Amino acid sequence: MKMNWGTGLAIVLILFIGFIMFFVIKISTDKKYDYDLVTEEYYKKELVFQKAMDDEENSNTLSGSILGEKTEAGWMLTFPENLDYSKITGTVLLYRPSNKKLDFQIPLQLSAKNLLIPDDRLVAGRWNTIIQWNYEGEDYLYKNEIVY
Incomplete structure (x- = not known):
């Protein structure tokens, strides 16, 4: 042929x-x-966006803000000095944009002004830190991107 x-x-x-x-x-x-580049239940989270903006604005009115720094033991979060740390409650979410299997959430119960996130929980790379906390009936929100 x-x-x-x-x-x-x-x-x-x-x-x-x-x-x-x-x-x-x-x-x-x-x-x-x-690869999951967005969070689960994206639209449900958008509905509470205004509350998150209000909580973040509350955080900006504080005299000090939460500071994060890398230490040998892990990632250290330091809360403002003028707050009574025993009255702070909430959650800390570490969100990994490239892999949702690495995301984790820990309860925020302070015994000092610092909270240590252990080094063995954090894989090298970019993390989004979201701290939702309550102090004396007022809600606060802290967001930060870290490269560990």
């Missing part, structure tokens, strides 16, 4: 489309290539 250029072009085009479709299907179904 003799093949002309039109038949050869059609065969090459079909093979190219098959090659591209193979990789599209492989990447969309293989868990190895699964």
